[in-house]
Amino acid sequence: MNIAKGLIGAALLAAAAQGAQAATLDVVRQRGAVACGTTTGFAGFSAPDAQGKWQGLDVDLCRAIAAAVFGDANKIKVVPLNSQQRFTALQSGEVDVLTRNTTVTQQRDTALGIIHAGINFYDGQGFLVPKSLGVKSAKEINGATICLQTGTSNENTLADWARANNVSYKPVVIETFNEVVNAFAAGRCDVFSTDASGLASIRISKLQNPDDYVVLPEIISKEPLGPFVRQGDDAWLNIVRWSLSAMIEAEEYGVSSVNVDEQTKSANPNIKRILGVTPGSGANLGLDEKWAYNIVKQVGNYGESFERNVGQGSPLKIKRGLNAQWTQGGLMYALPIR
Ligand SMILES: N[C@@H](CCC(=O)N[C@@H](CS)C(=O)NCC(=O)O)C(=O)O
Numbered sequence: 100m101n102i103a104k105g106l107i108g109a110a111l112l113a114a115a116a117q118g119a120q121a122a123t124l125d126v127v128r129q130r131g132a133v134a135c136g137t138t139t140g141f142a143g144f145s146a147p148d149a150q151g152k153w154q155g156l157d158v159d160l161c162r163a164i165a166a167a168v169f170g171d172a173n174k175i176k177v178v179p180l181n182s183q184q185r186f187t188a189l190q191s192g193e194v195d196v197l198t199r200n201t202t203v204t205q206q207r208d209t210a211l212g213i214i215h216a217g218i219n220f221y222d223g224q225g226f227l228v229p230k231s232l233g234v235k236s237a238k239e240i241n242g243a244t245i246c247l248q249t250g251t252s253n254e255n256t257l258a259d260w261a262r263a264n265n266v267s268y269k270p271v272v273i274e275t276f277n278e279v280v281n282a283f284a285a286g287r288c289d290v291f292s293t294d295a296s297g298l299a300s301i302r303i304s305k306l307q308n309p310d311d312y313v314v315l316p317e318i319i320s321k322e323p324l325g326p327f328v329r330q331g332d333d334a335w336l337n338i339v340r341w342s343l344s345a346m347i348e349a350e351e352y353g354v355s356s357v358n359v360d361e362q363t364k365s366a367n368p369n370i371k372r373i374l375g376v377t378p379g380s381g382a383n384l385g386l387d388e389k390w391a392y393n394i395v396k397q398v399g400n401y402g403e404s405f406e407r408n409v410g411q412g413s414p415l416k417i418k419r420g421l422n423a424q425w426t427q428g429g430l431m432y433a434l435p436i437r
Pocket residue numbers: 137138139140141180181182200201202248250251252253275276293294297298322324
């Protein structure tokens with residue numbers, strides 16, 4: 100009787116242990132790399148360069164997490180995912196974090212077993228059209244065929260907007276990014292609709308003659324883009340959230356990859372805490388006290404990453420706009436490291 104009970108107890112324990120997820124930080128350390136889900140190639144945010152090295156604002160966030168965890172921003176494993184595949188890849192443990200132009204919505208943040216860890220790009224949905232269409236405003240696209248990618252929030256947002264504005268359209272929904280872009284380039288649809296950042300990227304990096312296309316002035320939604328992790332691992336959620344916040348706060352205090360060593364001598368108590376000169380924040384995260392120093396030194400602050408990848412130092416030339424610091428009229432407001 101007792102033996103039988105013991106056996107059942109052991110079986111239950113084993114089943115519980117199998118069901119429980121190992122701590123993500125342990126998995127990451129064991130692997131020796133942070134596995135980040137990115138796009139399959141979306142210039143400025145996550146795409147391989149001519150040497151095959153992944154670059155972009157979202158890749159920088161992945162590198163920042165690696166710098167925080169390992170003191171080495173190169174310890175990343177990039178897992179390219181199309182829009183449809185991304186949530187399953189995170190849920191199943193194939194990736195530790197999604198660093199991939201993903202809009203935070205209430206449904207995604209609650210019902211999918213995943214949770215966001217901050218916002219690294221404030222965006223909104225828009226429209227890209229060939230100039231030859233002769234359309235100046237979204238209100239003139241009645242009756243158009245519109246290209247969209249499967250598994251994006253863009254499908255529903257467009258449907259809502261069209262209904263509210265009495266616009267009729269024919270959706271052409273395609274699963275992979277390259278195919279949907281090719282369909283648009285080949286004229287199989289009149290309009291491409293996705294996040295404005297996506298439209299800027301497609302126009303510059305995917306279309307033969309960018310000047311033949313124009314992004315219409317209307318932005319029809321809020322698309323706050325940010326990293327996602329699995330629910331139920333708060334320690335890992337904190338590491339991702341604070342890695343992003345450290346990049347943003349470093350910019351606020353003028354700490355950059357160029358001056359970070361000099362800044363370790365700063366008398367400013369905020370800078371001393373960010374750079375681990377005054378210890379505490381590293382221990383709080385279970386990381387080295389130089390976690391944020393390593394991020395800034397190896398990846399740069401948020402502004403550096405923005406300008407290099409999508410801003411004035413890049414072909415996209417996206418303006419800071421909503422992504423400027425709160426001190427400059429934008430929405431980037433880092434949680435204080437203290
Ligand atoms: N922010 C929207 C759209 C994000 C999205 O997946 N956009 C597409 C079109 S720009 C994309 O990144 N595709 C790249 C890929 O599938 O590799 C969302 O979260 O649903």
